[in-house]
Amino acid sequence: MTEASYxxxxxxxISPTERVERIVVQRFAVPLLQALGFDESEIREEFxxxxxxxxxxxxxxVDPEDIxxxxxxxxxxxxxxxxxxxxxxxxxYYRDAVxxxxxxxxxxxxxxAKWGIITNANNIQLWRKHGKVVHPATANLDxxxxxxxxxxxxxxxxxxxxxxxxxxxxxxxxxxxxKTTTVINLAATLATKRKKVLVVDFDSQGDLTRSLxxxxxxxxxxxxxxxxxxxxxxxxxxxxxKGFSIFDIIPRDPELETLTDSRAVAYIPKGTRxxxxxxxxxxxxxxxxxxxxxxQWLYFSQSxxxxxxxxxxxxxxxxxSSLNNAARVxxxxxxxxxxxxxxGGPIALPTFFNGVSSGSEYTIRLAHEEIQKLINQEKSxxxxxxxxxxxxxxxxxxxxxxxxxxxxISSAKFARIPAVFKDRRVLEYYQSLAREYFIDE
Amino acid sequence: xxxxxxxxxLVNLPLESITPADGFSAPSFLVAAxxxxxxxxxxxxxxxxxxxxxxDYQYKAIGNHFVYAVAQEAxxxxxxxxxxxxxxxxxKQAQILAKEIVPKVNLTNTSxxxxxxxxxxxxxQPSSPLKGVDVTIAAARIAEADRSWWQDLTPITKLGCKITxxxxxxxxxxxxxxxxxxxxxxxxxxxxxxxxxxxxxxxxSTRSRKKGxx
Numbered sequence: 001m002t003e004a005s006y007x008x009x010x011x012x013x014i015s016p017t018e019r020v021e022r023i024v025v026q027r028f029a030v031p032l033l034q035a036l037g038f039d040e041s042e043i044r045e046e047f048x049x050x051x052x053x054x055x056x057x058x059x060x061x062v063d064p065e066d067i068x069x070x071x072x073x074x075x076x077x078x079x080x081x082x083x084x085x086x087x088x089x090x091x092x093y094y095r096d097a098v099x100x101x102x103x104x105x106x107x108x109x110x111x112x113a114k115w116g117i118i119t120n121a122n123n124i125q126l127w128r129k130h131g132k133v134v135h136p137a138t139a140n141l142d143x144x145x146x147x148x149x150x151x152x153x154x155x156x157x158x159x160x161x162x163x164x165x166x167x168x169x170x171x172x173x174x175x176x177x178x179k180t181t182t183v184i185n186l187a188a189t190l191a192t193k194r195k196k197v198l199v200v201d202f203d204s205q206g207d208l209t210r211s212l213x214x215x216x217x218x219x220x221x222x223x224x225x226x227x228x229x230x231x232x233x234x235x236x237x238x239x240x241x242k243g244f245s246i247f248d249i250i251p252r253d254p255e256l257e258t259l260t261d262s263r264a265v266a267y268i269p270k271g272t273r274x275x276x277x278x279x280x281x282x283x284x285x286x287x288x289x290x291x292x293x294x295x296q297w298l299y300f301s302q303s304x305x306x307x308x309x310x311x312x313x314x315x316x317x318x319x320x321s322s323l324n325n326a327a328r329v330x331x332x333x334x335x336x337x338x339x340x341x342x343x344g345g346p347i348a349l350p351t352f353f354n355g356v357s358s359g360s361e362y363t364i365r366l367a368h369e370e371i372q373k374l375i376n377q378e379k380s381x382x383x384x385x386x387x388x389x390x391x392x393x394x395x396x397x398x399x400x401x402x403x404x405x406x407x408x409i410s411s412a413k414f415a416r417i418p419a420v421f422k423d424r425r426v427l428e429y430y431q432s433l434a435r436e437y438f439i440d441e
Numbered sequence: 442x443x444x445x446x447x448x449x450x451l452v453n454l455p456l457e458s459i460t461p462a463d464g465f466s467a468p469s470f471l472v473a474a475x476x477x478x479x480x481x482x483x484x485x486x487x488x489x490x491x492x493x494x495x496x497d498y499q500y501k502a503i504g505n506h507f508v509y510a511v512a513q514e515a516x517x518x519x520x521x522x523x524x525x526x527x528x529x530x531x532x533k534q535a536q537i538l539a540k541e542i543v544p545k546v547n548l549t550n551t552s553x554x555x556x557x558x559x560x561x562x563x564x565x566q567p568s569s570p571l572k573g574v575d576v577t578i579a580a581a582r583i584a585e586a587d588r589s590w591w592q593d594l595t596p597i598t599k600l601g602c603k604i605t606x607x608x609x610x611x612x613x614x615x616x617x618x619x620x621x622x623x624x625x626x627x628x629x630x631x632x633x634x635x636x637x638x639x640x641x642x643x644x645x646s647t648r649s650r651k652k653g654x655x
Contacts, residue, residue, distance in 0.1 A: 228498045266521075267453045269498050272445050277497075302444045340445035 003035040004149040012145055014084065014121050021083040025055050028121040029081045033058050035152045036077075036159060044072040051107035052100075055081045059112075074112040077159065078104050082120040089123050089140065095382075101127055102134040111440065114162055117155075119143075125344065126155050128309075130166040132440045135309050136344025165198075166438070167279065167289040169308035169346070173325035173333070175295040177314040178354040180207045181411040181419075182403070182433075183292040187247045188418035189430040193439055195287040197247040198236065202275065202304050203294040204260055206252035212239050213416055220253035224278060225268050232281055241421060248286070265299050272299060276307035288438070297333055305337050308346045312437065314354040314403075317367035323387075326351045327374045331381045349437055350389040352401040355408040368398055401436045403429050447524040451489060454522050456512060458500055459492060465506040475507070476514035486512060486521050491535050493527040500524075503532050504539035548617040549591055553584035559616040570608035578602055589623035 010031045014023060025045070033043050038058040047057035057075035059068045068075070080101050086093050101116040105127070116127040116134065121143060128137040137158050141151055170179040180203070187197045201208040201221075209216075219234040238245045258264040268274050279289055293304035305311055313329055315322040330348045337346060356364070371387045390397040407429040411419040420427040435441065479486060490512075491504030502509050503525060512520045525535045536542045546555055557580035564571040579602035586600060594613050597604050604610060 266451055267519075269452070269454065269458070271447055271450065271452075297444075306445055336443070337445065340443050 003031070004152050007031040007035045007152065008145050008148050011121060011143070011148055017084060018121070019083050019085040021055075021081055024083055024119075024121045025081045029056055029079050029119060032117075032119070032152070033077070033079065036156050038077075041067050041069045044069055044075075047072055047075060047078070048109060049078070049104040049107035050109040051103050054078045054101075054104045057110075057113075073109075075110055076113060077115040077117065078110065078113055079117040079119065080104065082118070084120050084122055086120050088118060088120045088125075089142070094123075094140065098125075098127075105129045105134050106132065106440070115159055124151060124155075126158060128158075128162075130309070131438045132435075133166055133310055133349070133438060135166075135347050139342055139344045163283045165283040165286045165289050167283070167291065167307060167309045168438075169291045169293055169304040169311050170314065171293045171301055171305060171311050171329060172313050172315060172322055173295055173297060173301075173328055174315075174319065174322040176319065177316050177322050178403075178408050178411075179314055180211065180292050181408055182312070182314055182354065183208060183290050184211060184418050185407070185411060185420045185426070185430045186433060187288070187290050188420045189427065189434050190288050190438070191247045192420070192427070192431075193434065193441075195439075196285070197288045197290065198250065198279075198282060198286045199239075199247060200250045200275075200279065200289065200291045200304075201252040202291050202300050204252065204257040204300060205294060206254075206256070208292045209249070209251040211416065212249060212251075214239065214249050214251040216251045216253035220255060221250055222253055222255040222259070225259075225274055228269060228274075228277065232278055236282070241417065246418075259299055262299070272302040272306055275303040279307060301333075302337070305333060305346060306341065311346055311348045313348060313351045315351050316355055317353045317360065317364045318355075318357075320367065320370045323351075323367060323370050323374065326386075327378065327383055330383060330386050331378055335381070348386055350386050350401070352403065352433070352436075354403050355405040356402040357405040371398075401433065403433060447494070448526050450524055452522055452524055453519050454492070454500060456509075456518055456520050458498055459490070459509065459520065459522070460495060460499070460501045461509045461513075462502050462506050465510065467507055467510055472507075472510050472514050475511040479511055479515045479517070484515065484517050486517075490520055490522045491525050491539055492522045493525050493532060504536050504541050506541070543615055545616055545618045548583070548594065548619050549588045549622055551617075553580060556580045556583050560613075563612050563616060570612045571604075574603045574609065579604055587626070588619075590621050590625040591619045592621055592625070593619060 007028070010027045014027050018024065030043060033056060034040075038060065042061055043056060043058045045056055046053045056079040057072065057077065058079070059074060059076040061067050078101065080097060082088055082093070082097060088094050088097055097118045101118050104110060105113050105116045106129070114129055115137070116129065118125050118127070123140055124143055125140040126137040127134050138154065141147075143151065170183050172179065183199055187199045190197045199208065214237055217235065217237065219230060221235050224230045224232055224235050235250050236248050237251060239247055239249050259268070265271055270277065282289065291304040291307060293301040295301070311329065311334055313326045315326045334346060334348045338344065353364070353367070375383045375387065384391055387400065388398045390399055407419065407426045410423050410426050420430050486508055488505060488508055490502055490508045492500040493503055495501040500522065509520070525532060533542070537544045546559065548556070557576065560571065560576040560580050563569055564574065564576050579600075582600040582602045583597060586596065594610055594617060595606070597613065598606055598610060604613065
């Protein structure tokens with residue numbers, strides 16, 4: 001009997017109304033981990049994450065002297081189980097379980113963990129950790145006897161083939177929020193942290209390409225979009241400073257402008273889904289792929305959001321429209337894209353204030369009032385974690401990460417060189433942005 | 442329609458990414474002359490090929506096959522296409538509208554007018570096997586018959602309208618299908634009989650019980 005068919009048999013042995021979590025752990029979660037390739041000595045129950053006990057943790061035993069069951073350190077995968085009485089399909093219990101697996105994955109004893117699973121034997125979802133980002137690696141799947149084997153195959157394939165890159169799309173439906181400046185300086189900052197970074201200028205205006213004085217080669221991004229047979233490596237260039245390679249860039253080419261006309265988009269096979277395929281061969285070659293998109297929910301931004309694991313949304317506290325548009329991205333565009341992708345992604349990261357001037361506390365207070373209004377008005381999505389990620393019951397912390405205007409203005413001054421290389425304070429600001437969102441150090 | 446789906450979109454595809462339909466054939470004169478016209482007018486096919494997605498960057502032609510044959514003859518490398526929903530019923534609808542296949546109607550409940558129109562359509566086809574059949578009379582007799590229980594088209598052969606088994610009846614299956622909505626008369630009778638006998642039995646048993654009680 002294969003592990004998958006054993007798992008199916010075990011699944012069928014659990015009562016549809018089973019209220020005891022332990023039964024789900026024993027009869028489903030443990031056989032599931034076995035079907036995912038972990039043997040008994042590689043699975044540990046009630047693992048102490050440093051932020052509470054997770055039901056199961058697993059890691060392959062590579063060194064015969066280091067058996068995970070005996071020495072429960074450096075887990076690779078965590079599993080949090082619930083009883084079948086807990087609704088994990090949607091709603092508050094599902095959201096609580098997501099928060100729980102996220103906090104476990106980010107806890108101090110789980111630095112090595114890359115994957116998290118939440119399941120109640122009715123539903124299952126795989127989550128991936130990349131640095132400080134935890135994002136869905138599958139949709140929240142309904143489990144049945146008929147599909148459990150294909151679910152196991154899908155999960156195992158992902159777990160055994162961890163992709164190196166996190167793809168981040170910088171997007172707000174409102175312009176003037178410093179998307180391009182953020183992409184350039186974040187890329188340069190991540191590069192200083194020895195991360196291999198690729199930036200994609202997917203804005204037909206080409207501000208990013210111009211800022212870095214990059215020029216497209218013989219083969220262009222537009223040609224590559226049109227012809228899936230072209231090797232994407234042909235359009236990757238390296239941004240160098242004083243002879244040192246800093247990060248790679250796929251520059252914008254003039255023909256990209258034609259894609260603002262929907263008739264020209266007809267020449268792009270798979271349309272808005274093409275960019276995701278185009279960068280797919282690069283996902284194991286970089287730590288971060290940053291996509292710069294224009295405003296307006298049209299071809300370029302739809303492609304960028306569709307290609308991404310996560311969306312980073314800059315806003316400006318002195319531009320209330322940027323807050324409204326950020327909310328629209330979170331409540332409408334991102335869920336719409338996720339419905340089409342059917343793999344759980346992309347998700348929006350919490351927003352941040354870009355270009356905060358000193359002495360603008362009154363402006364920030366007004367921005368917070370606007371955010372409160374948006375949270376109160378929105379019924380379909382809880383906007384609070386996207387604007388106030390540190391807000392908790394009993395600690396109504398409404399802090400929002402800020403990049404001061406000094407950094408943004410400096411970036412404009414050093415147009416052809418990322419400001420982080422010219423000004424130490426600017427580097428520190430963007431380092432704190434990288435630490436806030438991405439780098440776990 | 443989602444921004445992330447090509448369904449319903451007019452797309453320009455490389456000819457090599459499209460698998461043509463099996464068995465399509467058109468007279469070489471028509472294909473060659475149409476190819477000349479297509480080349481002479483800049484090679485933009487205004488009538489699109491109908492395709493469904495058949496894999497990653499692969500498509501299968503499902504309608505307007507003549508366009509594919511002409512484009513290939515004209516040496517075009519790319520072709521304007523409409524991406525159709527791959528659901529079989531949607532593909533069928535597209536093929537009907539492109540006149541690739543003939544639509545069928547359910548003969549068990551269709552109207553006299555539709556039956557007459559369908560028979561006329563068949564009779565007007567070149568080398569139609571219905572030559573010699575009076576379609577007006579045939580339509581009237583079919584319409585008058587109790588068709589609700591028909592499980593195939595053979596009851597037509599008993600209506601005395603010169604539609605016999607073989608080519609004539611086969612021709613009708615091009616435009617008609619049958620999905621019965623009632624039981625055949627024989628079954629109806631037997632089910633009535635069994636209901637009646639069940640009732641009689643019940644009456645008998647009631648009587649005998651009453652007898653016993655007395």
